Amino acid sequence: MTLTTTDPRSASTTDTGIPATTDEQVAAITAAAVDAFRELRSRSRGWRAGLLLALADGLEARRSDLVATAQSETGLAEARLGGELTRTVFQLRLFAEAVAEGGYLEAIIDHAGDTPLGPGPDVRRILVPIGPVAVFGSSNFPFAFSVPGGDTASALAAGNPVVVKAHGSHPLTSRAAFDALVDASAAYGAPHGTLGIVFGQAGGATLVADPRIAAVGFTGSLATGRILLDIIENRERPIPFYGELSSLNPFIVTAGAADARGDAIADGLFTSFTGSAGQLCTKPGIAFLPAGAESLVATLVERAQATAAQPLLNERIFRAFGVIRERLVADGRARVLVEPRPGDDGFTMTPGILEVDATDVTEAVAEEAFGPLIVLARYDDLEDVRSALRAVPDSLTATLHSEPDELAGLAPLVEDLQDLSGRIVFDGYPTGVRVSWGQHHGGPWPATNTAHTSIGVTAIRRFLRPIAWQDAPESVLPEELRDAYTGVPRRVDGVLTLATLG
């Protein structure tokens, strides 16, 4: 059986010639990953930083081919895909920097000494890689959350081999990106098995069940996430599942902000909820707007009505979008301000805008519609927003537009936003996540199922585990834990110390 690919702009399907990976092949791939793991552990951090840079260069060298292939399989705009590839290359380089810096090792040295409990032994702690990591590519980010994406970059940075499950929506892009990575890693001297790829759902399930897999990184739907979690719960040895699953991303505009800059907010919000055809995990899916913000609403409506249909990523998303839109307006739950309409060709759709009173927000209108749709929840009083937020599932992000003189009165709301999200955005937009040291892309369930991030440097922590050495001879210690080593930040006898040159 070979996989097909579909251009969502035309709905035309072609055979890729790529066979679905068999269970035997999955077993061979994970076996090679185990071999690579042993070998990778003997390589230095400097070597690994170099590997990440080589992978970045390898992708960059095939930019035009990768972007063109992704365009034909996702229907996303060339500029968007080009930007995404730039981001993907950037995050590999950022992880290279983090690996070289070494702070992520969380090295701690407690020298032997007297304690209130008597003489204490020498104890030294460091984070070590966990073993082969399975990464599930997403539909909506064919690069940044797929084969060469953040999960792959952070798992490799930690020192683990990676086996990617290619997303069924873009097998050709997945293979092209995989080939670019494998060619670059082979040329750099990485062991065979450092990178592997699995095609097809059955192979993906086999991969997650494989006892040699040490963790799973996943970006996708809550439903698929639950299926993978079930597999993990049935493993003899449970492993961490780092799932980024679902997010409505509430967006709140105060009366002051609507008055002061309603037009600018309308422009920004429109771009944020329709960019990439609304298929972003941080898309604002519900916006709380004050009762008087008619001009802001009118601008949103005008912009939506004037926008042509954009392709959704695949038929499944296209159909699900229609079903969820129906649910949102069933029984008069939400009023239709702009009806989303399928275009003439392929899986295309125009933006839609629904409206509801904030006091009528229930879980039924707080369902994520993956696509260019927003629900405007109109409120008279911010207390109604606070109440309504209790019906909104916890999210990756929460956004607040306000004016400086309102801030003091917003403290209780801001406290709520901390409870229900992983990132609070002020006077901006949640889409276009910055990849940086301090970024956090995670949130309370069902946004994610962990206290870890999938974007930013600290994403590496997911694929590491601590190990402590007690009274170990210097010669067996990792070099970062030897007394004379000063190349990484360390906590020594309770005191944080910086790295020094030399």
Add this chain to the structure above:
Amino acid sequence: MTLTTTDPRSASTTDTGIPATTDEQVAAITAAAVDAFRELRSRSRGWRAGLLLALADGLEARRSDLVATAQSETGLAEARLGGELTRTVFQLRLFAEAVAEGGYLEAIIDHAGDTPLGPGPDVRRILVPIGPVAVFGSSNFPFAFSVPGGDTASALAAGNPVVVKAHGSHPLTSRAAFDALVDASAAYGAPHGTLGIVFGQAGGATLVADPRIAAVGFTGSLATGRILLDIIENRERPIPFYGELSSLNPFIVTAGAADARGDAIADGLFTSFTGSAGQLCTKPGIAFLPAGAESLVATLVERAQATAAQPLLNERIFRAFGVIRERLVADGRARVLVEPRPGDDGFTMTPGILEVDATDVTEAVAEEAFGPLIVLARYDDLEDVRSALRAVPDSLTATLHSEPDELAGLAPLVEDLQDLSGRIVFDGYPTGVRVSWGQHHGGPWPATNTAHTSIGVTAIRRFLRPIAWQDAPESVLPEELRDAYTGVPRRVDGVLTLATLG
């Protein structure tokens, strides 16, 4: 229904007068914890460090009562219990130090600036408490892993309220310790609901299922851990379960070490496997000894034969010990060198020593016997040890006794030990875990189910989650994320910076 307590030294049971907590009471306790959580967030780190010190003082003030009560319920020696209380007080004070220092916040500031993807917003990350934490007390550490133990200390240090499930083996000790903590926290000004306690298994199950509980800390058996995990997997919102479950702790002596200091190793090993009647999670349960180490074995045997019966913690452990010992010798799996024997009174037992050839080590002889029992696995070749270790479940610790001139040849074995444990001990003993900044008490499944520790300062990380602030006005930021603040270590624009005074 009221709970009973049993003195394991005599097997005499008395009514405690403590009622099992009802479901309604559990709900009221978790509701109070939620209220306390909101209130606790408004308190500073300095206040919280003070709370931990007050709790430490509160326990210290009731030392003699606590130790006497614990002795009557656990049968553990007074000196052991006194040391354990000292450790419990020490870890509260160590967490106070860590809270005041602030490095655990992992504060990161990325200022707005140009990036390869265009202008990037200001992003600031910090760790925040997660909410009410359920802590399951253990049978074997009535203080250090129970009501006032490490899970409680680390969860409180993180800023969370704690609801403890008292272990059924020591309800009076649990209540006395709880009263000491509550009195101290009330006097210090902590909100009602900061600490709660639940008695009885049914109440414990209700607690884990309660939607307001944000995480569970557990030290106990794999079987009970699995029951709690099942409850968690059936929650609508999954939560982290930090379980410390089971550990065999392989202990390896090379031929060189046995020759050079066999007697000392015999003494140390005997103390390690029989201390606290062998009821320690880090007890060495299997020791690999070279074929020629007859004098070492003889010393162990002599010591075991000369040792009086010590009380096990409760009837369940006493009976399980006998059952597992039977399994270990069934079908000639292991030879009996010293038969463990019940004493005349209560649930007491003398130490037992079994022997097996390393080449015959299977999963059947690699079962943890919670109590004073060790399996000696005799080997001719260290390669046989490496093979045998594959049948040993992964553990909290692994110990290696060797001589300096052997170390170079031991590299492959040391690498194996990294894979199968969370702490590698050289020329020492795994029991008597040092509580310090760098300690790691965790290991691959089934030792624990996470990449986190339950001992040492980094245990606090289990009860925190990251949150990012994007373009937030200074006034709404936590003080540790404001530009001018210099009181905690932070990573600023990728560069780690130390705290400065003032």
